[in-house]
Amino acid sequence: MNDQQHVVKQHDWSCADARVLYAMDKWADGFYSVNELGHVSVCPLEGQELHIDIMDVIREARSEGTSLPMLIRFQDVISSRVRRLNHKFQMAIRESGYKGTYRSIYPIKVNQLQEVVAEILEAGQEFNIGLECGSKAELLAMLPLITDETLLLCNGVKDRTMLILMLNAQQLGQQVVPIIEKYSEFEHLMSLAETRQMKPRLGVRLKLNTKGSGRWFESGGTSSKFGLTIPELVKLIRQLEDRRMAKQLELLHFHLGSQIADIQVLRSAIREITQIYADLMLRGMHIKYVDVGGGLGVNYGGDYDTPESSINYGLREYANVIVYTVKEICDERQVPMPHLLSESGRALTAHHSVLVVPVLGVHRPDSLPIADFLADAPAVVSRMAAVFRDAQSAQKSNMLLECYHDAQEIRQETEQMARLGYLSVEYIAQSDSLYWSICREVLRKLAAAELVPVPAEQMELEKQLTDMYLGDFSVFHSIIDHWAIGQVFPVMPLHRLQEKPERRGQLVDLTCDSDGKVNKYVSMSGTSDFLFLHDLRRDEPYYLGIFLVGAYQEILGDAHNLFGRVDEVHVYARAEETNGFWIEELLKGISVKEMLSQVQYFPNDLGRRMSEFIRRQINAGRIKPAEGTRILNNYTQRLGDTTYCDSYFEESS
Structure with missing residues (x-):
């Protein structure tokens, strides 16, 4: 907090000070900055100096009928992240003399939205990117989307139906690999394959001794929810050898958690899995892939003692640790180097989405003149x-x-x-x-x-003197990880950054829950309990941006107080377009009637009941028929509104 005060008070204000105050060097990763107008801008294309003013996007989206709050997707950021990840691994492979290849795998649980998956597949086409699914619904969604060359890994609990779908896909020539998480899955898979006279392709997830790091540390280690123990692995291999199917085991996999905070933990796990790989290869197995799982972290800008929000390594170090460690052990053990896979989801999608939150008002201790x-x-x-x-x-x-x-x-x-x-x-x-x-x-x-x-x-x-800025959004829907696990998300004004922000504020949401607030903010020294904000101006909107919400938040979000999905704007950067972008698609958020239907309040029934009630009031002489009709029409029209307060400042009948 002292560091923030120092910036605000020490010298005349500039846009450069805004970048420092909101610690953009920590979390923006080169994609977000502040332009000379004092607006936050986006530089979505790798290696190009094309900047998009977010305020221009908001104005254009509003002119085309989009409501606030809105989620802006900068689709090119996804492409840039995909290329950046693959290029770092290609560089590590080239510099180290590694004899295998690398393929990135996108775990769709991070963000299953079709437009996100489609963008990742398109961007990753040149790198032969693969996918990972973990449920029946995800599997059914992905099977029609993959080509014959797309690797689709299937994690999670697998019932008979899922195993049959995977075998069907293998019969069709699709590169679908079930990852055995429980020994019983292996038995069921082999039984189903035997009836078809098939030799199924498969991989196994292992419970390593190395524990994960960060909040999701229990994803790794011997007590993790999924994976085979080493005795179970040996038992499975013996079964395959007895059936003369040793070549069918193609992949070894481990997973340390959603956000690996400490690179040394990853290094330890890779050494462990590679030694196991070497043992199996010397035994006569023909394993093609070593999958290091997910966990490539994103620096949200928090303290290093909040591992869900920060990491102690960069993308290049992440790739080098994996490539050089596997190569070292394979050289020592004199075994072929496997093809490397990593299941990076958060690192590919987090940066591409920005939630635009209008401030509806400010509450502060009143003072009389x-x-x-x-x-x-x-x-x-x-x-x-x-x-x-x-x-x-x-x-x-x-x-x-x-x-x-x-x-x-x-x-x-x-x-x-x-x-x-x-x-x-x-x-x-x-x-x-x-x-x-x-x-x-x-x-x-x-x-x-x-x-x-x-x-x-x-x-x-x-x-005590922190103001409460009321934002038109729901913490529980749009940034649920902040409420659930204390995830820190960067928050800052989207405009007026050429002005010195001198109010201390906390952002609170529309819900009637006291937990519906953002109480930790990225600062230069780690995190802060407040955010420096500007005074509101009469009849002038004030927009805040919540950044890095592209991973998990949309899928995990709940419907507390029946606040649902917000409007979406899909943006592509194009230098020849006005303001450097074009809006490819506008998606309306969920309406009140759609949200009510999800909890068994059906609009037709509600309209009928309201009509009958108003008719009784007319018959009782409490209101005139014309007034009753006006009230009923207003009620039915509001059922089609957004669940948020887009018309908060407008006079409503």
Whole structure:
């Protein structure tokens, strides 16, 4: 928090200061910046200096009928991420002299939306990218999309139906590989294959001794939910050897978790899996692939002690650790080098989506103008006014702290008198307004003094004087991982960044849940409890962007308070287009009637019931027929609205 204050207070403001204040170097990864207009811009194309102003996208989308909040997908960012990942592995393979190849695999559970998967497949075509699915629905969705050359790995719990689908795909010549997670799956697969007189292709996931790192550490290690133990692996291999099917085991797989925070943990797991691979190859097996699983992390900008939000390595180091470690062991054991696979999902999709959140209003402790103070105020109010004058004149930190302590004592006395009925509402309001004015004055001067160490009172005041900015969105739908696991997402204003933001704010959502707020923010020194924001201007919108929401959030989001899917805008960068982009597609979010239908409130039935109720009121003489018709029409029209507050500032009938 001190670092942020230092930036805001030390010198004249510039757009470069905004990039520093919101720690964009930590999380933007070269895709997001601030332009000379003070707007956040996107540079989606790898190696090109084409920048798209997000405010231009919002204006164009709004002109075409899109509602707020909106999710903007910069589809070219996905392509850039796919190319960047594959190029890093190609470089590592070339520089190390590795004798195998690399293929990236996209696990669709990260974001199953068709347009996301299609963009990844198109971008990854030159790299022969593969897919991974983990459920029956995902498998059925992917089978028609893959070519004969696309590798489709099938993880997760597999029932008879799924195993039959996989065998059918293999009969059709598709590169579908079931990854055995439980020994019983192997038995069922072999039984079904035997009835077809097939030799099925398969892989196995192993429970390594190496545990994962970060929040999802239990995905690795011997106590993980999925995977075969080493004794089970040996048992499976013996079965294959007895059936003369040793060549059918094509793949060894492990998974350390969704976000690997520590590169050394990955290195340890790769050494372990490669030693197992070498043993099996020396035994006479013909394993083609070593799959290092998911977990390529994304730096959301948080502290290193919050591993769900930060990592201690970059993409190049990630690729080098995998390639060089496998090569080293294969050279030592004198076995062929396998083809390498990694299941990167978060790293491919997180950066491409931005949630645009309009601010609907601000709540802060109210202060009455000094002129409103009554001359005949009780002594307790007069004493508070005297402390306020002292705070205005005080310059030394010890004097400021004394004013704050005095104000706290007087406030306690005021509260006690109010409970006993000795103070009127007017005097309570005066005392409370003076108290907050004292707090603001003390904090302003303490922050300017840049004291080291920071007084505890200053940190207490920073927390007390944080405004609540009401955003038109739902934490539980759009960034559920923030509520569920404390995931930090970068949040910042999308415009007005040429101005110094001097309000301390927390972003709260529309839901009636006290947890519906963003209470951790990316800062230069790690994370902060507040975000520097601008004062709202009358009749002028104020937009915040929540970044890196392209992985998991849309699929995991729930419908708390029946807030559902927001409008989507799909954007492609094109230098020849006005403002450097074109909107390929606009997708409307879920309507009120669609959301109600999901919880068994059907619009036709609701309309009928409301019509009958209004008719009874007309018959009872409470309203006139024309007024009843107007009210009914308004009700039925609202059923087609967005679930969010797009018309918050508009007069509604």
